[in-house]
Amino acid sequence: MALIVQKYGGTSVGDTERMKNVARRCLAAQKAGHDVVVVVSAMSGETNRLLKLVAQITDRPDEREQDVVVATGEQVSIGLVAMAIQAQGGKAVSFLGHQVRIVTDSTFSKARIKSIDAEPIRAALKQGKIVVVAGFQGVDETGSVTTLGRGGSDTTGVALAAALKADACEIYTDVDGVYTTDPNVCPAAKKLDRITYEEMLELASLGAKVLQIRSVEFAMKYKVPLWVKSSFTEDPGTLVCEEDASMEDVLVRGVAYDRNEAKITVVGVPDQPGTAAKLFGALDAKHIVVDLIVQNPSRDGRTDVTFTVAKSDFAKAHEVVKQAAQDVGATGLEVDDAIAKVSIVGVGMRNHSGVAAKMFQTLSQEGINIQLISTSEIKTSCVIHTKYTELAVRALHTAFGLDAPAPVQANPTVSEVDALQGQKA
Secondary structure, rough: OOOEEEEEEEEHHHOHHHHHHHHHHHHHHHHHHOOEEEEOOOOHHHHHHHHHHHHHHHHOOOOOHHHHHHHHHHHHHHHHHHHHHHOOOEEEEEEHHHHHHHHEEOOOOOOOOOEEEOOHHHHHOOOOEEEEEOEEEEEEEOEEEEEEOHHHHHHHHHHHEEEEEEEEEEEEEEOOOOEEEOOOOOOOOOOOOEEHHHHHHHHHHHHOOOOOHHHOOOOOOOOEEEEEEEOOOOOOOOOEOOHHHHHHOOOOOOOEEEEEEEEEEEEEEEOOOOOOHHHHHHHHHHOOEEEEEEOOOOEEEEEEEEEEEEHHHHHHHHHHHHHHHHHOOOOOOOOOEEEEEEEOOHHHHHOOOOOOHHHHHEEEEEOOOOOOOEOOEEEEEEEEEEEHHHHHHHHHHHOOOOOOOOOOOOOOHHHHHHHHHHHHO
């Protein structure tokens, strides 16, 4: 007998028929002899609907109260899924975040999990029940409702798997695994059978939307075998796992892109100790996450500092940096929200030279100018103009040999040839 945590996203529970399908899958896993814990997202589109209601009230909502509103979507889902399991002859119980004490910090709308009390879940499993837990939500030390940010149900699922020492965590979504890139942008993308935690962590941080980055962090830290599967097919999906020697044979595992970026340049910053600390300390005080940072060489005692932030934080960051730039004596401020970040990722990059050069050459051949560059052991990222995003992704995907083989065209039959000739006649 194994303990399995299954997470179902919004599309998987988009209506009551799909919830019944989820119930069938849960019961099938239980009948196979497994203990089953199910983490459920809000129904597809429900979180957006709730956020629109918030926006109709105010354009600057109190984040604590906003979390109170958007957390309700999962409450509906878990109740309906639990009832769907019961209606099919199973035993089930639902739990909200506070009922299993998913304790987080108090960073509303993007809280981080600190601890989980798994005992209520273990008690229900001993009674033969399938446990249905609300994803995306928790409570802080004072009991206030918190949410974990977009994709937060993935994090709930993996965190529960870690707390319960589950044998596997299965993330069910509307795609059948992890692809070499977004198939909507590059039709030649192919599904991966396996990918390392490190590679998946980089891809998630660089814009790949299959898994939330914090869910991969949990999986890697606690060595949770993580499967990405479709809730609509029986495809085995993609396993996110520890690296082995054979996985280094692949130079580049995938290409990621992120259009949700904006660039800010602080011009004429005094080149002296403590200046950068003041600039980025002001951003940290407002919980604004900074991505790429580039500082130009100093001239005449001044330098330019360029960095990127998420577009969702752009307006707030612009306001904060405007004041901070004045405080440190900078001479100007430049902003640009028409950018995208394109990245290549692969553990094989550790032991091979020339990968970055090949990336730069590929973009150059397509007439794409590189604005910023960032590297790590297993990834290289370039910031470009957003209008070149899709072109860059497809060009890099081809350049690094990631394209799926073209389908073999069967030879036409005699009747098909006759039909074609008849059309020409």
